[in-house]
Amino acid sequence: xxxxxxxxxxxxxxxxxxxxxxxxxxxxxxxxxxxxxxxxxxxxxxxxxxxxxxxxxxxxxxxxxxxxxxxxxxxxxxxxxxxxxxxxxxxxxxxxxxxxxxxxxxxxxxxxxxxxxxxxxxxxxxxxxxxxxxxxxxxxxxxxxxxxxxxxxxxxxxxxxxxxxxxxxxxxxxxxxxxxxxxxxxxxxxxxxxxxxxxxxxxxxxxxxxxxxxxxxxxxxxxxxxxxxxxxxxxxxxxxxxxxxxxxxxxxxxxxxxxxxxxxxxxxxxxxxxxxxxxxxxxxxxxxxxxxxx
Amino acid sequence: xxxxxxxxxxxxxxxxxxxxxxxxxxxxxxxxxxxxxxxxxxxxxxxxxxxxxxxxxxxxxxxxxxxxxxxxxxxxxxxxxxxxxxxxxxxxxxxxxxxxxxxxxxxxxxxxxxxxxxxxxxxxxxxxxxxxxxxxxxxxxxxxxxxxxxxxxxxxxxxxxxxxxxxxxxxxxxxxxxxxxxxxxxxxxxxxxxxxxxxxxxxxxxxxxxxxxxxxxxxxxxxxxxxxxxxxxxxxxxxxxxxxxxxxxxxxxxxxxxxxxxxxxxxxxxxxxxxxxxxxxxxxxxxxxxxxxxxxxxxxxxxxxxxxxxxxxxxxxxxxxxxxxxxxxxxxx
Amino acid sequence: xxxxxxxxxxxxxxxxxxxxxxxxxxxxxxxxxxxxxxxxxxxxxxxxxxxxxxxxxxxxxxxxxxxxxxxxxxxxxxxxxxxxxxxxxxxxxxxxxxxxxxxxxxxxxxxxxxxxxxxxxxxxxxxxxxxxxxxxxxxxxxxxxxxxxxxxxxxxxxxxxxxxxxxxxxxxxxxxxxxxxxxxxxxxxxxxxxxxxxxxxxxxxxxxxxxxxxxxxxxxxxxxxxxxxxxxxxxxxxxxxxxxxxxxxxxxxx
Numbered sequence: 001x002x003x004x005x006x007x008x009x010x011x012x013x014x015x016x017x018x019x020x021x022x023x024x025x026x027x028x029x030x031x032x033x034x035x036x037x038x039x040x041x042x043x044x045x046x047x048x049x050x051x052x053x054x055x056x057x058x059x060x061x062x063x064x065x066x067x068x069x070x071x072x073x074x075x076x077x078x079x080x081x082x083x084x085x086x087x088x089x090x091x092x093x094x095x096x097x098x099x100x101x102x103x104x105x106x107x108x109x110x111x112x113x114x115x116x117x118x119x120x121x122x123x124x125x126x127x128x129x130x131x132x133x134x135x136x137x138x139x140x141x142x143x144x145x146x147x148x149x150x151x152x153x154x155x156x157x158x159x160x161x162x163x164x165x166x167x168x169x170x171x172x173x174x175x176x177x178x179x180x181x182x183x184x185x186x187x188x189x190x191x192x193x194x195x196x197x198x199x200x201x202x203x204x205x206x207x208x209x210x211x212x213x214x215x216x217x218x219x220x221x222x223x224x225x226x227x228x229x230x231x232x233x234x235x236x237x238x239x240x241x242x243x244x245x246x247x248x249x250x251x252x253x254x255x256x257x258x259x260x261x262x263x264x265x266x267x268x269x270x271x272x273x274x275x276x277x278x279x280x281x282x283x284x285x286x287x288x289x290x291x292x293x294x
Numbered sequence: 295x296x297x298x299x300x301x302x303x304x305x306x307x308x309x310x311x312x313x314x315x316x317x318x319x320x321x322x323x324x325x326x327x328x329x330x331x332x333x334x335x336x337x338x339x340x341x342x343x344x345x346x347x348x349x350x351x352x353x354x355x356x357x358x359x360x361x362x363x364x365x366x367x368x369x370x371x372x373x374x375x376x377x378x379x380x381x382x383x384x385x386x387x388x389x390x391x392x393x394x395x396x397x398x399x400x401x402x403x404x405x406x407x408x409x410x411x412x413x414x415x416x417x418x419x420x421x422x423x424x425x426x427x428x429x430x431x432x433x434x435x436x437x438x439x440x441x442x443x444x445x446x447x448x449x450x451x452x453x454x455x456x457x458x459x460x461x462x463x464x465x466x467x468x469x470x471x472x473x474x475x476x477x478x479x480x481x482x483x484x485x486x487x488x489x490x491x492x493x494x495x496x497x498x499x500x501x502x503x504x505x506x507x508x509x510x511x512x513x514x515x516x517x518x519x520x521x522x523x524x525x526x527x528x529x530x531x532x533x534x535x536x537x538x539x540x541x542x543x544x545x546x547x548x549x550x551x552x553x554x555x556x557x558x559x560x561x562x563x564x565x566x567x568x569x570x571x572x573x574x575x576x577x578x579x580x581x582x583x584x585x586x587x588x589x590x591x592x593x594x595x596x597x598x599x600x601x602x603x604x605x606x607x608x609x610x611x612x613x614x615x616x617x618x619x620x621x622x623x624x625x626x627x
Numbered sequence: 628x629x630x631x632x633x634x635x636x637x638x639x640x641x642x643x644x645x646x647x648x649x650x651x652x653x654x655x656x657x658x659x660x661x662x663x664x665x666x667x668x669x670x671x672x673x674x675x676x677x678x679x680x681x682x683x684x685x686x687x688x689x690x691x692x693x694x695x696x697x698x699x700x701x702x703x704x705x706x707x708x709x710x711x712x713x714x715x716x717x718x719x720x721x722x723x724x725x726x727x728x729x730x731x732x733x734x735x736x737x738x739x740x741x742x743x744x745x746x747x748x749x750x751x752x753x754x755x756x757x758x759x760x761x762x763x764x765x766x767x768x769x770x771x772x773x774x775x776x777x778x779x780x781x782x783x784x785x786x787x788x789x790x791x792x793x794x795x796x797x798x799x800x801x802x803x804x805x806x807x808x809x810x811x812x813x814x815x816x817x818x819x820x821x822x823x824x825x826x827x828x829x830x831x832x833x834x835x836x837x838x839x840x841x842x843x844x845x846x847x848x849x850x851x852x853x854x855x856x857x858x859x860x861x862x863x864x865x866x867x868x869x870x871x872x873x874x875x876x877x878x879x880x881x
Contacts, residue, residue, distance in 0.1 A: 107597025
């Protein structure tokens with residue numbers, strides 16, 4: 001048990017960042033555009049399958065999948081926004097319309113993955129050498145360490161982009177007050193297109209991390225990740241990128257610790273109960289500020 | 295207020311359903327009731343005419359669920375992603391009562407209905423939340439419930455492998471119960487549409503603050519619809535359990551059930567009476583055809599169909615039709 | 628700010644030519660409206676509730692498309708010009724409802740106001756520094772979140788942001804609504820100062836008295852139509868008008 005706890009915390013940290021990414025990419029689109037991307041998890045899974053294809057078929061390192069997944073999926077996001085984005089945003093109930101539209105997209109992506117890769121669960125076959133590292137009495141799989149490294153490198157870059165560049169500020173501004181964008185001369189349509197592409201690309205990279213950390217994934221795991229993504233942003237506070245990361249961490253830590261002490265099947269229950277508790281006590285989420293949104 | 299701003303305010307609330315309830319004529323109601331009567335006469339005759347009872351049973355089930363979810367989604371404006379919780383608890387209540395306690399089918403369905411009502415009361419505080427917060431918390435609760443049911447001891451709720459009902463041999467009883475429930479739920483929806491009760495609900499959905507100002511008890515009215523909708527869903531779940539005779543946590547609490555009910559209702563037209571019926575009928579048939587015709591690409595085609603329909607008709611079949619041709623308001627609602 | 632010579636001080640900056648606009652169907656909120664906005668002039672738009680005063684500004688900003696007629700900026704029609712381009716063409720707008728990014732800092736709000744020139748970092752920096760010294764209250768709070776400011780401070784931040792790119796015309800919708808009287812006085816003072824610098828100011832205001840005091844020219848709207856127009860002095864001397872204004876004040880309860 002004594003060595004298990006640090007191990008669990010390390011795992012929770014990696015999972016937390018992954019959950020955080022799930023929420024982060026979702027919140028950029030949902031917060032700013034009121035588009036509930038129900039296909040988000042399927043984009044993530046597509047990222048995992050791209051990793052699988054690159055490692056199993058071409059023998060590349062999973063690291064190489066990061067830019068590939070980002071590029072392919074941001075192009076997909078670009079295309080989808082071009083087709084549907086404007087219509088969905090202009091509809092009277094954008095949340096409902098986008099929910100339905102992306103449910104259809106989710107089915108299409110699952111079906112395509114099913115067609116190319118079959119229904120079986122897959123795992124990446126790439127092996128890092130050595131398989132695991134031993135330090136401080138912990139045994140950490142190499143793949144997990146790589147995932148942690150990638151996440152650690154990505155977090156500062158993403159947050160720098162969101163909090164320090166004018167584009168990131170415009171994106172966060174869109175979450176706070178969409179109408180004000182027009183007044184300061186920002187082309188909402190182009191900004192949305194940009195946000196959509198980035199969000200999809202980021203979801204794809206999250207899929208690569210998931211392929212490294214989780215033992216297996218299948219074309220139908222998408223909905224689970226979509227749910228996790230929404231849970232994380234509601235937990236952390238809608239529209240707050242920092243909140244998404246915090247929400248991911250809290251959820252992962254709760255899940256892992258409960259699993260350790262109370263058994264496998266209780267982890268998820270505890271995670272969701274924490275969500276419900278947080279929402280009841282603080283309806284805006286951990287870092288949300290209801291009054292700061294228009 | 296000036297004439298102009300009054301006119302504008304009225305216009306912003308232009309809504310197919312609202313104008314429909316005031317403009318419905320006696321004759322259009324008569325036609326609608328006659329249509330329902332014919333449909334249910336046909337449904338009741340199915341067991342003699344067809345041996346593919348299953349298709350018809352599930353057709354009715356989806357009509358019922360779409361109508362029930364529409365009460366909450368269309369009239370109150372919530373999207374309950376965890377709607378399946380009520381269906382699931384009903385399934386379990388009926389199955390456990392019948393199989394483990396030897397309760398007669400009819401009584402176990404009553405048990406299922408009560409289980410749904412109780413659960414809805416327990417979840418009622420979540421109605422303080424709005425928008426995506428409500429949806430996600432609702433979804434979370436359904437997932438928690440599913441996990442709780444599967445970790446209950448096997449002699450209580452069958453554990454993760456579920457319950458198999460051996461006491462009931464003939465599925466036609468469950469089929470007739472479903473026919474009855476479907477008729478009841480459609481009648482409730484129609485009644486709501488033509489009574490002041492429905493009009494008050496509409497007012498709440500359009501502007502809860504304004505509704506409260508003119509003396510409508512917003513909380514109580516919302517709660518009543520919530521309970522109604524949940525009870526229909528749990529009864530539906532109970533009947534399904536008796537019909538299929540095999541239930542397990544992942545099937546009874548499958549999120550697809552919530553999603554399908556909402557999608558069918560929305561494709562037909564949320565907030566209308568005919569929309570969920572039409573949506574569920576069409577989509578069940580389309581679903582069936584696609585699976586038979588395109589064994590490989592079925593899922594893809596279904597997805598494409600849903601996405602394209604939303605883009606072309608964002609307010610559903612009925613809603614968009616009424617937007618384009620307001621003169622149908624007398625007949626479609 | 629460039630000094631304007633006296634002969635072009637009253638140049639027409641923008642005009643509404645016979646504009647009609649509607650939200651849905653046939654319910655017109657603006658009917659055959661012709662208005663002229665001149666540089667160096669505060670043009671007040673007053674009228675009872677629901678007269679379409681704010682709608683004039685919204686239509687100018689493209690939120691509502693004119694059904695007929697034309698809106699012109701420097702003689703060129705604005706038909707087909709995308710909303711976001713107006714900022715670049717010298718039109719600044721301070722709407723009635725809040726238009727700040729409350730979760731961003733004061734400085735970042737101003738930075739986003741410089742979006743059209745974002746590629747010119749040097750100029751952006753210069754403009755930001757100039758504005759922060761010009762509005763010392765904002766300069767002192769530059770790192771604070773806009774959400775932590777008081778109502779009056781927020782209003783000044785909105786006005787400061789609207790002025791960043793040297794607009795030629797500024798549209799103000801109820802700039803003194805819901806802010807402390809002390810700030811309201813400052814706002815009217817600022818409005819006069821802007822006009823003195825040569826800007827065309829369009830002021831929609833529910834507070835009729837100060838509006839008439841600060842305005843050089845007034846349009847009176849009722850039910851989306853222009854009922855009276857003239858200089859402020861003219862309106863104040865007109866008995867029928869004063870009676871009319873008294874009636875609105877009763878209706879709007881203030």
